[in-house]
Amino acid sequence: MRQTGGVLDSFQATAERLRTLNRVMTTKAAIAQTPKELVWTLNKAKLYRYAPMTEAEKRHAIPLLLIFAIMNRPSILDLRPGHSFVEFMLRQGYDVYLLDWGVPGLEDRHMKLDDYAVEYLPRAIRKVKTVSGAEEFSLLGWCIGAILTTIYAAMLPDEGLRNLLLLTAPLDFSNRNGLTFAKWVDERYFDVDKVLEAFGNMPAEMIDYGAKALKPVENYLSSYYKLWDNLDDPRVVESWHAMNTWVTDNIPMAGAAYRQLIVELYRKNKLINNQLVVRGGVVDLSRIRANLLTVIAEGDHITPPCQSATILTKVSSRDKELYRIHGGHIGIMAGSAAARTTWPHIDRWLGARSR
Template identity: 60%
Template structure:
């Protein structure tokens, strides 16, 4: 019996399928090489309701009528590095849009792009000046005092400090995503080893640059997984140039990743010395403007979400805070994924987002 794989009709069909795939791939590659392909991120409609220096507070346009919305608004806080558009990456993969359809009034902080004139800013300024003003602006805008706050990465650290230092400002719920808080284990993750070595002269670095350049942070992050970041990603893209969904996903993430933001110099030095090296927050010795940060004062409902494959914030940096906070309503949620992929990966809208919503919805009435 003749081999079906050698049938002339089958071979002809496969030839033209491969020819069509090659044509599409070549066209996409040519457009990528010529920088003719672009994609917009952060497209969900929003309004600026407050500004201070480079920082802005956005309110996203609700999609549900008032009677179907949760009465407690949600404030999103991202890190001082990278842009907050990761919360609203693209249509079909937007945590913001998901929250809006679940009935939340969503606000988001944009820290802006610091210049040399902002090199003196410390964590103290963001926690004790910016966040309290942002919260008051949100409270005035929505006409309610109670609110929820969600922080991601360094944004999770900032919101933790705020919730511990200003527990009576109306915060009802705090959600942390991949929060870098405990640096006791100096062997946990490359960043811990790099930043705590005696050869890493953070004072000289800030003296030379003013702010920590975003491209240095980006390069350091990519060197944590050099093969994946510099080789595998492009092989995967090459193999899927005929797949618009894969190309669109790559373009969106690449646009966000390469939109670099500098880390204010004084805050970066504080981050390296007082957190990574001296672990003051978990040791109970951290002071902001002379005020001791006591995690026992964090009394709001508390959800701590960690990623099992996080190579930037190892899980040990996020878990021990559970024993330090003063709240009784607290939950540690282990999720599959990496530092960013946990929230924007292909399965985030089915695995992570619904669990965050289920926890928050019960506490937003």
């Protein structure tokens, strides 16, 4: 009798696990839930201001603008309630803004990095200043967002940028042996013009495949095994669900910007060598004077550490810091350890420079 009960319990537990598996594989988690207000739009770009979580007198004077990559949703910065970088920064008293680049359509296929960095970004910053009433601001750029913020900081150094935070910034492409992507997009094997002629923009599926194929076993197998092993642990399941919702919601990349990324950065490494020309002007990194924090993920396979360290020797900033942290490209900001490691370090660094 006891044995029959045990078998029934076992069946019920398995059925429950399968229900959980079905739910997380077929539904989307509620991500990006922190209350925010739309304060500016231009084409597909949207600027949001998050509702403050601290009293006015306890808030930092310098607003913080978050810039994420142009081929992923910025919701990773506000992943889920209780585990959100945005929420954390709001609780520390920052006036937080987020620039969402939106999803480019066929009409945006001619948009270059130039357009993002010195056309859209300055306009969004103007709005941040107007809304916040502050003359100065902080910029946090992550991944391709770090390329855009670096270009902005070099091209418009006198517009009030006080603090520049670069997270896993792909800026230096000189170490070709260390960059798997650089091999894949080598001009001998990859005809970027042919791809863009066929699709206009770089399709989200191709970008997603490129990112996942760097670590195929982890992304296509281990991730699901890890979920299966932890289906009884709601904490792991909800975290996986939120991350999977973000990972599977990809967007295409504007054709001209993608071409620039491949040809001028991956192949010719123009940015770090002060050779990149944006709107007729050379992007001279020595013009960057803002306080600089560069965060490097030691286990980053998308932007290996060698791509982000060189910037410190190129800028004129007196106050600059390199912060290395154990973790991956996304994990350092959205992983379970982020709230104990990366976020508090960013807060300590930025808080001291936002008075």
